[in-house]
Amino acid sequence: MSTKILLVEDDPGLGFVIKDNLTHKQYDVTLCTDGEEAYQQFSNQSFDLCILDVMLPKKDGFSLAQSFRSKNQNIPILFVSAKGLIEDKIAGFESGGDDYIVKPFSMKELFYRIEVFLRRTSTPEEETSFTLGAYQFDGNSITLSHRNELKTLTQKEADVLKLLYNNKDRVLKREEILKSIWGDDDYFMGRSLDVFISKLRKYLKHDPSIQIVNYHGVGFRLEIN
Amino acid sequence: MSTKILLVEDDPGLGFVIKDNLTHKQYDVTLCTDGEEAYQQFSNQSFDLCILDVMLPKKDGFSLAQSFRSKNQNIPILFVSAKGLIEDKIAGFESGGDDYIVKPFSMKELFYRIEVFLRRTSTPEEETSFTLGAYQFDGNSITLSHRNELKTLTQKEADVLKLLYNNKDRVLKREEILKSIWGDDDYFMGRSLDVFISKLRKYLKHDPSIQIVNYHGVGFRLEIN
DNA sequence: AATAAGTGTTAACGACTTGTTAAACTTAAA
DNA sequence: TTTAAGTTTAACAAGTCGTTAACACTTATT
Known part of the structure; x- marks a missing residue:
């Protein structure tokens, strides 16, 4: 069973590029373009990792992260944002994020950062009980x-x-x-x-x-x- | 028992600043100023997390990380470096790093990034008896x-x-x-x-x-x- | 009603995994 | 170097599992 990633990015161009690249790496990527859609998807499926843009229509990345954390304890959340001020990063970590990547970024760096967290979450416990x-x-x-x-x-x-x-x-x-x-x-x-x-x-x-x-x-x- | 951090930074000014700040957060910090000293310390004590500068006298951060990984596969390793090129970051992740922070950085961001990895490595403790x-x-x-x-x-x-x-x-x-x-x-x-x-x-x-x-x-x- | 398509169940075959013993190899000490 | 303990490999018997084949039976289509 392949690793499922929830990607939330409202810029369609960038969204597709990221998705294509991740798909190429054998990840099973679900792309959403607004916060509400992302919330729906998260409720219906179980993902292994989330990549969230911060500025999103309908529901921003930070509040998404908070909802996700309250539902799924442990899932790695990576923020991706054009806003690179230290206050923005702090807000990201405080809303439960595990990483905060500033745009523009290299796809390779994203891959490595994803791997870091997947490596560290490879949960021995199955939640199928x-x-x-x-x-x-x-x-x-x-x-x-x-x-x-x-x-x-x-x-x-x-x-x-x-x-x-x-x-x-x-x-x-x-x-x-x-x-x-x-x-x-x-x-x-x-x-x-x-x-x-x-x-x-x-x-x-x-x-x-x-x-x-x-x-x-x-x-x-x-x-x- | 408090959390032990190995900090390796050859610029004494910055090293002390980081150490002071972390100590203030109740971490037990060991500061080394060159690669060999760091290697010694790592061999003699068990740390919970490492913060490595990349450019170091005697043994650079990347090779340190590789040695550490082969000894203790799981310890979080955070690189801190003035070199912010994408190739440098990639090299950091490939040598086994979990994060790569570019100088200058905010102490607060460092705290959050440390916490992310400590949160994800906290083990339920092993019983040996x-x-x-x-x-x-x-x-x-x-x-x-x-x-x-x-x-x-x-x-x-x-x-x-x-x-x-x-x-x-x-x-x-x-x-x-x-x-x-x-x-x-x-x-x-x-x-x-x-x-x-x-x-x-x-x-x-x-x-x-x-x-x-x-x-x-x-x-x-x-x-x- | 006649025919085709779909379903429930059992048995059996082959591929693969596991349990166990003994022999071979490795390492450190005498 | 010899010895002994620890570990790995080899070998084979025994067991398990997923699949297929077969056949009776049910449901849909004509």
Whole structure:
């Protein structure tokens, strides 16, 4: 799974240049051009790092940073701004930023600064830990406790279940699941997914309030009652 | 215990100013004025953060950083230099630096940048002495008491066990263990880890409530029931 | 109703990972 | 130099996992 970066920059020219460069470095970049859009994106997805312009339409970079910090404790926030006065930098750090880069800057410097923080955040802890009915899942490999039983899921089983859980409010298309877990390339694949769904249903059968429902011809949804 | 900073700056005036300011912020600052002295200090004490001037007598900041990194992979290194060209910055990051501040700079900015990295490196402290079921481990070389037996573990056996213990709440990836114990470089290694796990299991077998569990394809976890 | 397309489940194969022992190698001390 | 302890590699048995094939069954289209 590639590293997801939220890039917020209202100058479209610069925004695209940065995005292209980062994409080229294998980062998965989401570009927003105003503060509200950025806030939306941040609420809906989980990013590994943010690059924020300071002056933005609708919601400036500093208040964005504060909202982000209150939601996600730890995410690295890099400010990028034309305002290079010391007071501006201070404001950036005080709103929770980890770095403050003054425009114009070199793309190479940006890369290195990004790497510094990704290196230092590579979190050993996965935040994928949740309760599902009678079951308790945690960590990368997931265990399930029912009565005295304890079932350890395999990696792919866990991947599928986590994905279903994280999208429990909507129907996930087969294609989406395949792309997300098996990779963008070969989601023309066979019936593996069905086999995994089948296995998961078996594990979850003791709690009838948890159901993996197939919407014929559309996809799957994890339903919790 | 207060935070220890190694400050290396050959201009005595600036060096003292920075040191005074940092001391005022309750940091425990060691000031060196040349590269060799800095290297000595680093070898003899354990610091939490380094501030390095780039141009230094005897051994420049970049090569210092490289030596430091190879000894203590994790310590934050902040460069401070009058040379502000992009090539200089790149060289700084490539030698392992976390930040590169161009002189003249504001003391306040330096404070914030220091805090950023201290915040991100604060470790939950490692336990080197602990009880594990029927066994008692302590110190660097670890002994195990069961009935009347006493088993002294070797260095690497102890390293692996300590690492497992200090992460007993999660699954440690092979790669993480190898990186942490064998070093960043050659964790492409063979099956040594498996051999050590096997030995540890043998030592621990008398207490079935202690288990080193393998999560296939993922890694290991020490489980205590 | 007949046919095609999609779905649920089981079993089995092959690729890969892991556990273990023994031998080979390395290093430091005697 | 010899010895011994510690570590790594080699080898093989055993186990695990992801995929595919197969078949019964369900749903949609004609």
